[in-house]
Structures are given as C-alpha cells and as structure tokens.
Amino acid sequence: MIAEEKQSPAMLLSLEGAxxxxxxxxxxxxxxxxxxxxxxxxxxxxxxxxxxxLLQALHGLLPLSGRRLVAADCGRQxxxxxxxxxxxxxxxxxxLLALWLAGVPRPLRAARASEALQRAGLSSLRDRPARAxxxxxxxxxxxxxxxxxxxxxxxLDEPTANLDPSAKNEIEAMLAGFMAEGMTLIMSTHNLxxxxxxxxxxxxxxxxxxxxxxxSAVFFKEHALDARLDLFLKGELTxxxx
Ligand SMILES: Nc1ncnc2c1ncn2[C@@H]1O[C@H](COP(=O)(O)OP(=O)(O)OP(=O)(O)O)[C@@H](O)[C@H]1O
Numbered sequence: 001m002i003a004e005e006k007q008s009p010a011m012l013l014s015l016e017g018a019x020x021x022x023x024x025x026x027x028x029x030x031x032x033x034x035x036x037x038x039x040x041x042x043x044x045x046x047x048x049x050x051x052x053x054l055l056q057a058l059h060g061l062l063p064l065s066g067r068r069l070v071a072a073d074c075g076r077q078x079x080x081x082x083x084x085x086x087x088x089x090x091x092x093x094x095x096l097l098a099l100w101l102a103g104v105p106r107p108l109r110a111a112r113a114s115e116a117l118q119r120a121g122l123s124s125l126r127d128r129p130a131r132a133x134x135x136x137x138x139x140x141x142x143x144x145x146x147x148x149x150x151x152x153x154x155x156l157d158e159p160t161a162n163l164d165p166s167a168k169n170e171i172e173a174m175l176a177g178f179m180a181e182g183m184t185l186i187m188s189t190h191n192l193x194x195x196x197x198x199x200x201x202x203x204x205x206x207x208x209x210x211x212x213x214x215x216s217a218v219f220f221k222e223h224a225l226d227a228r229l230d231l232f233l234k235g236e237l238t239x240x241x242x
Pocket of ligand 1: 022023025026027045046047048049050051052053054188
C-alpha cells in the first residue's frame with residue numbers, strides 16, 4: 001500500500017522575530033509565526049495582550065522590527081473591524097463600490113454583489129442606507145463585502161463584539177461557510193467558545209508574546225501547559241496579574 005503523502009498547505013504570510021512598540025509600550029515582542037492556506041486562526045488573550053496589534057502587523061498596517069514575508073500567491077488581504085465602516089450609501093452601492101475598488105471588471109460586479117447579499121441574507125435590504133442597518137446586519141454586510149472581493153486572507157478584529165447571541169450565530173455561520181470554501185481567516189476574539197467552534201488553530205498572546213500556538217483541538221485539551229493561560233481560560237487572570 002502506498003500511503004498518501006501529506007503536504008503542508010502553502011505558507012501565505014509570516015512574521016519572524018517581529019516586534020512593535022508604541023512609545024514605551026512593547027505591544028509585540030519576538031513574534032514568529034506563519035499563516036498557511038485554509039487555516040482559521042483565532043487570536044486570544046487578555047485585554048491589551050496584543051491581538052489587534054498582531055492582526056494589524058500581519059496585515060502590514062504597522063511598521064515592525066523583524067521580518068514580515070508575504071508569499072507571491074497570498075492574494076488580496078482584507079480586514080473587517082469590530083465596528084464596520086459603511087459609506088453613506090445604500091447596501092447595494094457599498095458592495096458595488098468595494099468591487100470597483102478591488103478592480104473587479106464591471107460586467108461581473110452586479111452578479112457578484114447579488115451573490116454576496118444573498119449569502120449574508122440581506123437581499124431584501126439592498127436599497128436601504130447601509131448606515132441604517134442594525135449592528136448585526138452591518139457586520140454581515142461587511143463580511144459579504146469582504147467575501148465579494150475574494151480575499152486570499154481575511155482578518156477579523158473581534159467581529160462579534162457587541163452583537164446579540166442571534167446576530168453572533170449568523171456571523172459565525174458565515175465565517176464557517178468561508179472556511180469550508182477554503183478561505184484563510186485570522187480572527188481576534190474574547191469569546192473562547194467561538195474560538196473553539198470556528199478555529200483550526202489557536203494562538204494565545206500574553207503581554208505581546210505568543211505563549212501558545214496549537215491546533216484548536218490540542219489547545220482546548222491541553223491548556224494546562226501554562227499557568228497564566230490556565231488562569232486566563234478560567235477567567236481568573238485579574239488586573240493585578242496582567
Ligand atoms: N496606537 C497606540 N498607541 C499607543 N499604545 C497602543 C496603541 N495601540 C495599542 N497600544 C497598546 O499596545 C498594547 C496592545 O494593544 P492591542 O490593542 O493590540 O491589544 P488587544 O489584545 O487587541 O486588546 P483588546 O482585547 O483590549 O482589544 C496595549 O498595551 C495597548 O495599550
């Protein structure tokens with residue numbers, strides 16, 4: 001019998017010995033990690049541990065020490081924020097504009113926008129002003145807009161913060177669908193259940209350093225590896241310990 005050779009998926013992005021300072025705050029120190037095709041990485045950690053900084057560093061928005069490498073076939077990188085930015089236009093025009101900015105040829109834009117709206121369950125709201133949508137609907141539109149431009153890597157900064165449980169479920173369902181299609185996702189979250197439900201890999205940050213970087217199934221089984229991580233997961237990492 002010939003065993004199938006398992007090849008690791010292609011590397012899309014990596015940081016080597018990356019550091020980031022804001023004045024006298026060391027937001028990230030000595031971060032080395034790779035992002036591979038098709039992964040769904042959850043970044044977890046206490047407030048101020050560096051999750052947003054790491055997302056922005058990976059996305060290339062912040063100047064770093066160390067090295068950041070982007071593979072030639074990484075594709076477009078898109079970031080969705082906790083509070084999505086909507087233009088003062090209809091839902092439909094927000095989508096069309098994103099497709100235009102992404103260089104999608106005109107004849108493809110309407111079909112792509114319709115498909116994205118359908119995916120987000122927003123077809124009936126296409127002519128509404130985007131800013132008049134609820135928080136959950138705006139976040140679904142932000143995800144639809146990101147999906148429409150076919151990102152190689154999608155960054156998500158606490159995409160369900162401030163949403164009610166049903167809106168959270170809808171967002172999670174969309175993200176699970178993206179992953180099933182092979183999209184590469186990196187998300188910061190304070191919701192450990194969400195990390196467990198969605199992520200294939202979990203990175204735990206503590207004071208700007210990566211303290212654990214494990215497949216999700218291993219992470220949630222073996223978190224006793226680190227006493228502070230254990231406290232964090234139990235919700236007992238108090239301010240005096242931070
Ligand atoms: N623009 C900035 N100027 C100064 N300090 C900053 C800036 N952005 C982040 N920091 C600091 O860097 C550290 C890491 O912040 P970061 O926002 O990355 O953490 P986080 O894990 O995303 O936090 P939270 O969970 O509260 O969103 C914190 O000490 C924060 O105060």
